[in-house]
Amino acid sequence: MKLGKVEFCHLLQIIALFLCLSGMNQAEPSRSRSKPYFQSGRTRTKRSWVWNQFFVLEEYMGSDPLYVGKLHSDVDKGDGSIKYILSGEGASSIFIIDENTGDIHATKRLDREEQAYYTLRAQALDRLTNKPVEPESEFVIKIQDINDNEPKFLDGPYTAGVPEMSPVGTSVVQVTATDADDPTYGNSARVVYSILQGQPYFSVEPKTGIIKTALPNMDREAKDQYLLVIQAKDMVGQNGGLSGTTSVTVTLTDVNDNPPRFPRRSYQYNVPESLPVASVVARIKAADADVGPNAEMEYKIVDGDGLGVFKISVDKDTQEGIITIQKELDFEAKTSYTLRIEAANMHVDPRFLSLGPFSDMTTVKIIVEDVDEPPVFTSRLYSMVVSEAAKVGTIIGTVAAHDPDASNSPVRYSIDRNTDLERYFNIDANSGVITTAKSLDRETNAVHNITVLAMESQNPAQIGRGYVAITILDINDNAPEFAMEYETTVCENAQPGQIIQKISAIDKDDPPNGHQFYFSLTAEAANNHNFTLQDNKGDVSPYLSGAVNQY
Numbered sequence: 001m002k003l004g005k006v007e008f009c010h011l012l013q014i015i016a017l018f019l020c021l022s023g024m025n026q027a028e029p030s031r032s033r034s035k036p037y038f039q040s041g042r043t044r045t046k047r048s049w050v051w052n053q054f055f056v057l058e059e060y061m062g063s064d065p066l067y068v069g070k071l072h073s074d075v076d077k078g079d080g081s082i083k084y085i086l087s088g089e090g091a092s093s094i095f096i097i098d099e100n101t102g103d104i105h106a107t108k109r110l111d112r113e114e115q116a117y118y119t120l121r122a123q124a125l126d127r128l129t130n131k132p133v134e135p136e137s138e139f140v141i142k143i144q145d146i147n148d149n150e151p152k153f154l155d156g157p158y159t160a161g162v163p164e165m166s167p168v169g170t171s172v173v174q175v176t177a178t179d180a181d182d183p184t185y186g187n188s189a190r191v192v193y194s195i196l197q198g199q200p201y202f203s204v205e206p207k208t209g210i211i212k213t214a215l216p217n218m219d220r221e222a223k224d225q226y227l228l229v230i231q232a233k234d235m236v237g238q239n240g241g242l243s244g245t246t247s248v249t250v251t252l253t254d255v256n257d258n259p260p261r262f263p264r265r266s267y268q269y270n271v272p273e274s275l276p277v278a279s280v281v282a283r284i285k286a287a288d289a290d291v292g293p294n295a296e297m298e299y300k301i302v303d304g305d306g307l308g309v310f311k312i313s314v315d316k317d318t319q320e321g322i323i324t325i326q327k328e329l330d331f332e333a334k335t336s337y338t339l340r341i342e343a344a345n346m347h348v349d350p351r352f353l354s355l356g357p358f359s360d361m362t363t364v365k366i367i368v369e370d371v372d373e374p375p376v377f378t379s380r381l382y383s384m385v386v387s388e389a390a391k392v393g394t395i396i397g398t399v400a401a402h403d404p405d406a407s408n409s410p411v412r413y414s415i416d417r418n419t420d421l422e423r424y425f426n427i428d429a430n431s432g433v434i435t436t437a438k439s440l441d442r443e444t445n446a447v448h449n450i451t452v453l454a455m456e457s458q459n460p461a462q463i464g465r466g467y468v469a470i471t472i473l474d475i476n477d478n479a480p481e482f483a484m485e486y487e488t489t490v491c492e493n494a495q496p497g498q499i500i501q502k503i504s505a506i507d508k509d510d511p512p513n514g515h516q517f518y519f520s521l522t523a524e525a526a527n528n529h530n531f532t533l534q535d536n537k538g539d540v541s542p543y544l545s546g547a548v549n550q551y
Contacts, residue, residue, distance in 0.1 A: 054104070054141045058112040059148050068095065068141060071102035073124040075133045083127045088120035088138070095120065095141065104141075112143040113180045145182035147242060151191045151232035153177050156246030162213060164220035164252040165351075172202065172211040172250055177232030192237040196245065198228030206237075211248060220252040221289040256294035256349040260286035262362040269323075269364070273331040274371040278324055281310065285320045286343035286360055295319060296346045306337035306366065323364065331370040332404055339364040375401040375411045375454035377466035384434070387473040388442040396425070399432040399466050401454035409458040416451035416465075424448060425470070434468065442472040443508045478508040480517055 054069040076082040086097040086104065095118070097104050118141045124134040153175060160173035181188035192206045203214040211228065228248040235241030262284070269282040288295040299312045299321035309327050314320070321343065344359035352358075377399060384397035403409040412429045425448070426437045432452075447469060454464040488501040505517045519535045 054139065055144045056106050056110055056141055057144045058110050058146055060106070060109055065096070065105035065107050068104040068106055071097065071104065071122050071124075073102075073134050075124065076102075081127050082133060083125045083130075085123040085125060086120060087123070089118040090141075091120055094118070110143050112145045112182060113149060115143065116182075117142045145185045145188055147181055147186075147188035147235060147240075149180040149188075150242035151177035151179045151234055151244040153230075153232065153244060153246035156248075158246065158248040159251070160211070160248060161251045161253045163255050164224075165217055165255055165257055166213050168213055168216050170213045172213065173248065175204070175209045175211065175230050175232075175246060175248065177209070177244060177246075179232075179234050181234065187235045187238070187241075189234060190236045191232045191234050194231050194233070194237070196229040196231050198226055198230075198248070198250075201226055202228055202250065204230055211250075218252060219257075220254050221258065224252050226250045226252075254291045254294050255352075256290050256345060256347055256358070257352045257355065258289040258294075259356065259358040259360065260288045260295075260297050260343045260345060261360050262286045262343065264362065266363040266365065268367065270367045270369050271325075271329065272369045272371045273329040274373070275325060275329060277326065277328060281323045281325060281366060282364065283315075283320045283322055284341065284362065284364065285318070286362075288319070288345070293347050294345070294349075297343050298346055299341060299343050301339050302342050302361075303340035304338045304363075306339045309337060310339060310366070312339075312341060323366075329368050330404075331368045332406065335368050337366045337368070339366070370405060372456075372459060372462055373404050374462040375456060375464035376404050377401040377452075377454065377464060380467065382466065382468040383471070384468060385471045385473055386436065386440065387475060388440045388477070389475045390436050390440060392436055392438060394436045396434045396436065396470060397468075399427075399434065399452050399454075399468065401432070401464050401466060403456055403462075407458070409456045411454045411464075412457055414453045414455070416453055419449060419451045425450060427452060434470075440472050442474045442510070443478065445472065447471050474510045476511065480505040480507045482506075 056066060056068050060066045071084050071086075073082060080100060083099045084097055084102040085099065086092075086095060094108050094110070095104055095106055119138060120141060121136050121138050123132055123136045125131065126133050155176065158173055158175055162170060162172045175193070177191050177193070179189040179191055183189040193204045193209045194206065195202065195204045195211075199214070201213070201215050201218060202211055204211050209230070209232070211230070226249070228250060229245055230248055231243050231245045233241045233243040263286075267282065267284055271281050275281070284299075286297060286299075288297065297314065297319055299314055301307060301310065301312055309325070309329075310323055311326050312321050312323050315322055321341065323339070340361060341364055342359055342361050348358045378401065379399075382397065382399055386394065386396045390396075399413065401411050401413070403411060413427050413432045414429065415425060415427050415434075417423065422438065424436065424438045424440065425434055427434050432454075434452075450468050450470065452466040452468055454466065456462040483504045483506050486501060486503060490500045494500065503519065505519075507517075519533060521533045525531075
């Protein structure tokens with residue numbers, strides 16, 4: 001039968017312990033009679049009990065009960081008159097005693113890691129009277145350790161991180177293995193650590209289990225994760241020792257050791273001139289091999305003829321530079337712009353400044369594309385005046401619009417009839433001359449606001465709008481009117497010259513200096529000498545009155 005390393009080790013331990021116990025069993029009885037023995041640290045007087053100090057090797061796998069030791073009293077003459085009794089932990093179930101000889105055997109396999117010792121009591125009785133011939137005494141059976149437990153990493157598997165570019169010897173993490181064997185006996189629980197996988201990048205200290213970096217300048221961008229296998233071996237790593245392993249996943253954490261870089265030295269984008277202000281023109285991005293805050297960057301326009309026309313900001317989520325319009329574009333004024341743009345890291349690590357500037361430059365050219373624009377009037381608002389006495393066809397004024405595109409297409413004019421429902425005005429389609437189409441009445445409408453349409457002849461869908469305010473000038477075309485119908489009463493005893501009524505008049509016209517009215521009696525009333533009218537001589541007043549006097 002072939003034995004494995006573990007079984008062979010166990011066999012050697014059993015043989016050594018057996019030889020030790022055999023020597024003790026032969027020598028101890030005589031010594032026990034001549035000397036006191038010690039228990040629980042206190043000196044006891046001479047007793048007539050005789051036994052060995054008991055040890056039992058754990059994990060005994062034999063088929064026969066394992067001999068532990070012998071109880072003997074010097075009262076026992078060997079004639080069978082003494083009977084030995086065993087009680088306490090494991091008595092009868094684990095440990096049995098031959099009541100005639102006092103021999104103790106273990107009937108079960110024992111595990112020191114489950115229980116390291118058993119406390120029992122021994123008694124010697126007279127077989128005939130069943131009375132003690134010795135006082136009951138307590139003793140301990142110790143379980144002798146063998147190396148039957150491998151080291152275990154109770155906290156594994158491990159994960160850890162260490163900054164990239166760390167110097168050699170930087171601590172990463174400490175691993176710990178525990179061994180259930182007796183640390184006070186031999187080397188069964190003395191563990192040493194070694195690295196089975198992960199070299200040459202990492203090392204482990206044999207006694208402490210501290211994992212350290214073993215290579216300089218490990219680059220996260222080249223490889224960001226390593227799987228290590230760490231072994232713990234007992235018996236101080238000697239042959240025949242038991243071992244256990246665990247895995248350690250080490251992640252290289254990022255440091256800012258890479259500057260941003262534009263993938264291209266120049267970019268070009270085409271933009272229609274009609275694009276509204278604040279619209280996005282383009283998105284550009286500088287690549288940065290770092291991650292997280294180390295890859296955060298800012299963009300700025302450092303040069304070019306597009307300063308003030310465009311601006312650039314950063315998208316916090318994508319780290320893109322967003323170019324937007326700040327002013328309206330006009331193809332006819334400028335057809336292209338050039339921007340010199342810089343991308344720079346926001347969080348620079350001073351340790352890596354020697355690598356060079358943590359920024360990069362690129363050129364962005366923006367081509368403005370022509371868009372067919374509607375005609376544009378020379379003025380946003382035209383003001384015109386015309387007398388209300390003007391005849392139909394009278395010229396009021398002229399509007400002018402042009403096609404802003406390079407084609408400079410001819411323009412045709414018309415009036416938006418939604419603003420001139422009664423068609424008071426006409427416009428010449430080619431010249432833009434506005435004329436009266438109907439008689440005007442200032443008292444009906446003093447100001448006409450109309451919209452003039454300018455349409456490209458080559459593309460009627462392109463329509464521009466101009467606004468015209470036409471003020472109607474007043475003429476004296478309305479006679480005065482009395483403000484009301486007067487009905488006057490007078491007392492019969494009224495005195496001559498007494499004022500009995502004031503009379504006022506209104507006029508729909510609107511002369512610049514106000515109205516001046518002159519009052520007189522009609523020819524029929526003038527023959528009535530009972531009343532007279534006193535005129536105010538054109539004095540300006542909201543209500544001018546004449547005075548009627550009774551004679």
